[in-house]
Amino acid sequence: MGGMAGLGRRTMLALGALAVLAACTSTARSPDSGKVRTDLESLERRFGALGPLSGAHWLGTALGTDSRMSVPGPTDVRVVGTAKLRAGAVAAITGAPQGSFRPEAPSQVPGDLAEFMPKGARWVRSDSFDREVTGGTYSGTFYLDPGTDTVYFDTTNPSPAASSGP
16 A cells, blocks of 8 residues: 555656646747847848838747757747838739739737737738748748738748849
8 A cells, every 4th residue: 555655646746847847848938928029120131022111019939949859950930020111112012913912811920919910901912922022032921901001921030131133
């Protein structure tokens, strides 16, 4: 009988240790959560096709860092947020005939950014415009709202575009 009680106590200790480990890793993996950034320079460098930006609210978060199986090496970074374009810029972009923009609303908007999304936005997006902005060097989706000249971007590892043209 004494052996059973010992096993139970050891099992409980192991479960307690696992709970503590889980709590530690969940806080350790998201030091940036809740830190909404408003700086523009790094966005303008990466999303040059959008032109000058203002009023940005965005997050840069590491992806896949909560997996115990992750291999040391470069970490994928999700850069997601909103910014304002020059007045009339969205209408000019979405009015281009080769754009083939269609209505589509962003999904998986991080909770920290929800308050910065324009109310009543009529989002549109286009695969060809996504490729134009990313230059085909990283994955990204760009939603545009002509009514507020706002862009919502959701990208992985956005890199500054190589200068194109003279």
